[in-house]
Structure formats: C-alpha cells, structure tokens
Amino acid sequence: MELMNNDEPTLDTLSMWLQDQQDGVQTPEHRELTRHINECPSCSQRIAALKRVDQVSADLVSTEVAVQKKDTTWLDDLMANLVFETLAGRSIPLSAEYDVDNFSITEGAILAAIRGVADSMENLIIGRCRLVGDVEEPTSPIIVQVSATVRYGAVIAEVTDRLRELITAEVHRVCELNIEAIDIEVQDIFGSPLEAGE
Amino acid sequence: MAPFTREVSHLSDAILCERAATGDSAAFQSLIRRYAPLMRAYAIRLTSSASDADDVLQETFIKAWEKIDTLQNPEKVKSWLMTLTSRKAIDLMRTRKLTVDLDSAANTAHPGINPEDNAITDSQIVHLSELLKTLPLEQQQVWVMREIGGSTYKEISETLKISEGTVRGRLARARAALVKGMEGWN
Numbered sequence: 526m527e528l529m530n531n532d533e534p535t536l537d538t539l540s541m542w543l544q545d546q547q548d549g550v551q552t553p554e555h556r557e558l559t560r561h562i563n564e565c566p567s568c569s570q571r572i573a574a575l576k577r578v579d580q581v582s583a584d585l586v587s588t589e590v591a592v593q594k595k596d597t598t599w600l601d602d603l604m605a606n607l608v609f610e611t612l613a614g615r616s617i618p619l620s621a622e623y624d625v626d627n628f629s630i631t632e633g634a635i636l637a638a639i640r641g642v643a644d645s646m647e648n649l650i651i652g653r654c655r656l657v658g659d660v661e662e663p664t665s666p667i668i669v670q671v672s673a674t675v676r677y678g679a680v681i682a683e684v685t686d687r688l689r690e691l692i693t694a695e696v697h698r699v700c701e702l703n704i705e706a707i708d709i710e711v712q713d714i715f716g717s718p719l720e721a722g723e
Numbered sequence: 724m725a726p727f728t729r730e731v732s733h734l735s736d737a738i739l740c741e742r743a744a745t746g747d748s749a750a751f752q753s754l755i756r757r758y759a760p761l762m763r764a765y766a767i768r769l770t771s772s773a774s775d776a777d778d779v780l781q782e783t784f785i786k787a788w789e790k791i792d793t794l795q796n797p798e799k800v801k802s803w804l805m806t807l808t809s810r811k812a813i814d815l816m817r818t819r820k821l822t823v824d825l826d827s828a829a830n831t832a833h834p835g836i837n838p839e840d841n842a843i844t845d846s847q848i849v850h851l852s853e854l855l856k857t858l859p860l861e862q863q864q865v866w867v868m869r870e871i872g873g874s875t876y877k878e879i880s881e882t883l884k885i886s887e888g889t890v891r892g893r894l895a896r897a898r899a900a901l902v903k904g905m906e907g908w909n
C-alpha cells in the first residue's frame with residue numbers, strides 16, 4: 526500500500542483502502558493514503574465508484590434473498606424430508622408403585638411436558654428449560670432452570686408464581702423427581718403496549 | 724393457540740435458540756425457516772447450483788439440530804447458521820471439483836439471478852450478478868462469504884484454509900474487478 530512519488534494507487538489498492546476504512550484500520554500507511562485521496566480528484570472518483578458497487582452489491586444480495594422468500598416450496602420439500610428427533614437425554618427411574626407399566630421416563634419427555642404446561646399460559650413464553658442435578662438418582666434434589674419472556678404489562682411475580690405451580694404439578698404428574706427449586710430467569714418481554722389493556 | 728405459536732415470528736433468535744437447544748424441535752424449525760432463504764441464496768452462490776444448494780441446506784439443518792445445544796451465544800445463531808452453510812458448501816465443492824474438472828461442460832450452469840426473471844428489473848443488479856460469475860472462483864467465494872455470509876476475515880480464512888491477508892487481498896481484487904466491469908453502468 527506504499528505510495529510512490531508520482532504513481533497513482535491502483536484500483537486494487539484503493540479497494541483495500543476502502544475495506545480498511547470500513548474496518549477502522551488506523552495505520553500510518555492508511556492515513557497517508559487517506560490524505561492523498563482527499564486531495565486527488567481521480568482517486569476520489571474511483572473511491573466513489575467502489576462505494577456505488579458496494580451499494581449495488583447490497584441490493585443484489587437482498588434481491589436474491591427476496592427471490593428465495595417469494596416461493597418457498599423448496600423449503601417445504603426440504604423440511605418434509607427431515608425429522609428432527611429430540612434427544613432422549615438421561616433416563617429417570619420410576620418406582621413400581623408410581624407407574625406399573627414403565628420403569629423410567631426420559632429427560633426429554635419431562636422437558637417437553639414442562640414446555641407443554643408453560644405454553645398453556647397466556648402471559649409467558651418459556652425459552653431454555655433444563656433439569657440440573659442427578660436425575661438418575663431417585664431422591665437427589667433437582668433444580669428446574671427455565672428462562673422466559675413475559676407479556677408486556679403482566680405482573681412478573683404473579684406470572685412466575687403461576688409457572689412454578691404448573692411446573693411442580695406437571696413434574697409430579699409424570700415422574701417422582703425431588704424438585705428442590707424452580708429457577709425462572711425473565712429475559713425479555715413480548716407483545717406491544719397496545720395489546721396490554723386487553 | 725399457545726402464545727408461543729402465535730408470537731413465534733416476533734420472538735427473538737435467542738429465545739428460539741434456547742428452546743431449540745433444550746430439545747424443542749418446533750422452535751428449531753421456526754428458527755430455520757427464518758434464515759433458510761438467506762442460507763439458500765448463499766449456498767446457491769457458493770455451489771452454482773440450486774440442487775447442490777438444497778443438499779447443502781439439508782446437511783446444514785441436520786448438523787445445526789445436532790449441535791445447537793453447544794452454541795455459546797444464542798444471539799449469534801444467524802452467523803452460526805451461515806458459517807455452517809458455507810462449510811458444508813465448500814466441502815461439497817471440494818468433492819465436486821474432481822468431477823467438474825473432468826466434465827467442464829457441467830460447469831456452464833450458473834447460479835443466482837436469472838436475467839429473464841421478470842422479478843429482477845434493475846439492470847445494474849443483473850449486470851453485477853453476471854459479472855460476479857466471471858470472477859475467478861477463489862475471488863467469488865471470498866466475496867460471497869463476506870457480502871452474503873457476513874463473515875469476518877478470520878471466519879473466511881478458517882473455512883477456506885487460507886491466511887487472513889489472502890482473504891483481504893482477494894476481496895479487494897474482487898471489488899476492483901467489479902468496479903471495472905460496472906463502468907458505464909453507474
């Protein structure tokens with residue numbers, strides 16, 4: 526990127542300079558070339574041309590994405606051929622008094638059940654949902670970790686208390702885990718202020 | 724209808740990703756549908772073929788479902804999906820190269836925008852699209868990974884197994900060549 530006395534920088538060099546400019550590069554060579562470009566009509570013109578091509582490039586990309594969005598049969602075909610199986614996870618033992626037909630239930634099934642009851646709530650959407658602790662050991666204390674987003678305008682403490690009740694009841698319905706705590710991390714809100722009054 | 728189902732299109736990437744990472748395949752599929760058009764436009768540019776692109780996407784979706792619980796930062800799921808797409812596409816191109824070299828006629832199929840497609844009326848965009856195909860493949864790849872993939876020099880250098888300096892150089896040459904080719908169109 527050195528500038529010879531009477532040599533004009535090549536277009537490749539100017540292109541590199543523009544990239545560096547966009548990346549916030551601050552080397553002495555870069556600053557020297559910046560000074561030259563600011564004083565040189567020919568270089569300024571070529572930089573302007575590079576910027577115009579950048580703009581057309583951005584337009585090309587959004588056009589190509591729009592083409593893919595317009596008709597998504599390709600996506601339906603792809604998804605129809607795929608099965609996204611949920612990992613079973615750990616195996617949680619059930620005593621014979623609890624369930625005479627099954628000796629165990631999978632962690633994946635318990636998490637799905639928790640999501641199911643959480644999704645019955647109008648004012649909350651859960652995100653992450655995990656069982657922390659030795660679930661394979663019948664009596665060991667387990668913590669349910671949940672993240673959630675709460676509807677705009679809802680009282681967070683009420684919503685999270687309700688979620689705790691629902692999770693506790695559901696876990697006891699499907700298995701014998703010894704739930705010590707249910708940690709709920711509220712990360713976000715959903716819904717607009719306009720809907721909040723409804 | 725559960726608020727999740729009703730609100731899914733407004734939910735953040737992060738919450739969909741966290742649900743998906745703890746086993747919710749519905750959340751995963753919503754996430755995939757959100758970015759699949761971008762991923763397909765990307766894969767078509769990288770492989771020069773819609774059917775190869777669909778193979779790439781299929782593998783990428785499977786890999787993403789297997790690995791989503793390892794993603795450290797759920798907010799970065801978009802760039803993670805794009806990186807997975809480019810790795811699968813570049814892998815495919817490496818295996819394809821052998822066949823294409825033997826049968827150069829197969830190499831005439833071109834990706835991207837079809838100039839006859841009525842949807843594209845902007846002649847500058849069509850011209851740029853055609854110009855891109857005339858660049859050396861190594862420059863096209865870097866340009867596409869930067870402009871469509873939104874990748875950093877470092878990510879591109881890792882995927883293509885070349886130095887970051889080479890990435891910068893190829894990108895600069897690609898842009899310069901596009902400017903030359905676009906003269907008179909601006």
Ligand SMILES: [Zn+2]
Nearest residue numbers: 533565567568
């Ligand atoms: Zn100059």
